[in-house]
Amino acid sequence: MSSEKQERLLKRRPEIIVGTPGRLWELMSGGNEHLVELHSLSFFVLDEADRMIENGHFRELQSIIDMLPATENSTEQSPQTSESCKTIPNLQRKKRQTFVFSATIALSDNFCKKLMRSSSTSKSAFVDGLSSIETLSRRAGMRADAAIIDLTNASIMTNNLEESFIECKEEDKEAYLYYILSIYGQGRTIVFCTSIAALRRISSLLRILGIHVWTLHAQMQQRARLKAIDRFRGNEHAVLVATDVAARGLDIHGVRTVVHYQLPHSAEVYIHRSGRTARASADGCCIAMISPSDKTKFVSLCKSMSKESLRQFPLDDTYMPEMIKRMSLARQIDKILQKSSQEKAKKSWFQRNAESVELAVEDSDSEDETVKGRKLKKNTSIQLKELQQELNDLLRRPLQPRTFSHRFLAGAGISPLVQKQLEQLSKRKTSDKNYSKEKRTGLMVIGQDCIEPLQALRTSGHEVCVNLDKARETRRVAENLKRKRREEKKRTREQLRKEKKRAKEGTD
Structure with a gap:
């Protein structure tokens, strides 16, 4: 940020100064009167x-x-x-x-x-x-009798934070992320990536699918970062896709969900990422997306934080064919747009450098190559329009499970979430004496898209053991119990057979 503006502010002699060591030392070494x-x-x-x-x-x-x-x-x-x-x-x-x-x-x-x-x-x-x-x-001048105040609880994370995970293939991560943001898109959400390349790919796909997202990473200028944070803060249901530069220092009210699209490299970063939600006694949830290649890292992460079990985020797989279809179209559109953008950037770079050395750029392509290039460009444009039209037709339709029935509610199978909402609706009708026709709304939506991820997790999430040693021990105990039951059944059958044989011999 502008050091000149900060110097003007320091002339007002503020009582509290918050700064990073680099800029603070720059101003101090410059001889700022208030700082020295x-x-x-x-x-x-x-x-x-x-x-x-x-x-x-x-x-x-x-x-x-x-x-x-x-x-x-x-x-x-x-x-x-x-x-x-x-x-x-x-x-x-x-x-x-x-x-x-x-x-x-x-x-x-x-x-x-x-x-x-x-x-x-x-x-x-x-x-x-x-x-x-x-x-x-x-x-820093701390004495040997310093007071140590430890506010860490046994689980390291705050008690108001619900942790969960989703197991999926690497190529399906984008579709599952789209599922979370579409079906459970209530409240502010931060999606964390470890690489800027993954961040750019995800944000581009989500924008094509009609989800407005803001990005935050280290290669952005400070003005762009502040603009993204302000707009994220100003929208109650905004989505921020960020790298680990947003893992610390951001205190934004109303962040309900944190999604670990890519697992962090250390438990410290995981704690700081997850700490963007459930702040100041509020509640929230974090969701880690685990691919087969991430399992080893995930297990070691849970082990370092002494996690015995975690909740598995509830998923309705009947939605996934529609999600995968939309994401496939978005990938095709993104691929065409990226290729076109790269060609334009390459051409612009070539012309810019030629102008800098005062060289005249002539088109060296033959007439046939020029015609072929124009035809290819036209075909690409037609293909892009067709894909966009197909995707727009899908986006106009509401998301429905594969088994959805337009005639009967039970045709899609009532999920626990819908069941709970129906129960709450019936209780409200019976308890509210003033519930009349005049107070009823014209349309009441019942379904998964009405709730936050935290509510879905608390309603339908189930605990899964993430401690491999404990899981092996539980599996061994279960196998021993099954073996004992089989042996007992075998002994019982053998005993019945012997008794029948004796009874038969006695009658003879």
């Missing part, structure tokens, strides 16, 4: 401490910490600190309180002992980087 008055600092807060100590990241943080005035109980002081505090009398210095926050870092039991031990080391330790949470805390 650190003797009057009351609170120093380090958020996302696990990211701050990552190797090769946030090197400016070390310089910022070195600029802080020494606390009363501090025994060591860096040269930069002593120079910055030479002209400041001790009486003018405020008592500073330091806070270190993290959602995914685990402190050791002897954290305070390590803090005390590191504070008594030699001054040469100051040349080292911020390699651990103890080093970071000590350098």
Whole structure:
């Protein structure tokens, strides 16, 4: 963002400043008067401490910490600190309180002992980087008797978050994502990808299918990022497709669902991604899409978070043929559009470079090749229009299961979700004495598209064991029980046969 604008804002001398280490150090080293008055600092807060100590990241943080005035109980002081505090009398210095926050870092039991031990080391330790949470805390002026407040529950994730997963083939992931956004498209949804290429492909397909999505990734300019977030925040049922740049720092009210389209590489990223929903005592759900190649990563992810079981997201497979048909048309349209876009970009690049070196570009194609190219372009245009018309015809029709009957409700089979909605409707009719014809609406929609993913999960989701060792043990116990029952039945049959044989011999 514009540093000039930030400098103008700092002239107003704000009491609270929130910034990243890079820009903050840039303004501090530039001599901004308000930022170098650190003797009057009351609170120093380090958020996302696990990211701050990552190797090769946030090197400016070390310089910022070195600029802080020494606390009363501090025994060591860096040269930069002593120079910055030479002209400041001790009486003018405020008592500073330091806070270190993290959602995914685990402190050791002897954290305070390590803090005390590191504070008594030699001054040469100051040349080292911020390699651990103890080093970071000590350098920030935290005393050895620091208070440690652990708000982590046993399940690591917040209790209001419902976790679930969907098992599907890799080539069907896009269709299942379209299923979630179409059937359960209530509330704001964030779809996370690990690669920008996957993000662009998904967002393009969803737009072709008529779903308005916003994107957020590292290659976007800051203005475009802020615009996408504002529009996502302004729509109650918006969809944001993002990479892991959106996993931290976004606090958007009303995010009901997080979809892990591609699994993250670590449990920390999974926790931060899922934490975009179920914030501030609200509830929410996250859905992980698991392909056969993701199973090993998913199992290790659950193991690292001590997950014994997870809910499997309820799916109605009778919708999938229609979903796959629509997605197939969208892929064909996207392929034609991408090819056309690449050809235009290539031609534009060639002409631009030719103009830069002042070369005249002549068409070297023969007349036959030109005619052939025009004919191919015309055929492609006709094919594109036909595909778009076919897709538009499908999109005009409401999504219905394959077994849907226009005459009888039970023709499609009443799902548990529809059953629950019918029960709630009947209760409302019987309990509300003032329920009259005048108050009835002209049309009441009953079906899966009326509810949020969280409600569907709580109503129809079932627990599945994700601990392989426990699953093997459960399978072994079940097999032993079956074997014992078979052996018992075999003994019973053998005993009955012997008794019949004895009875027959006795009558003879």
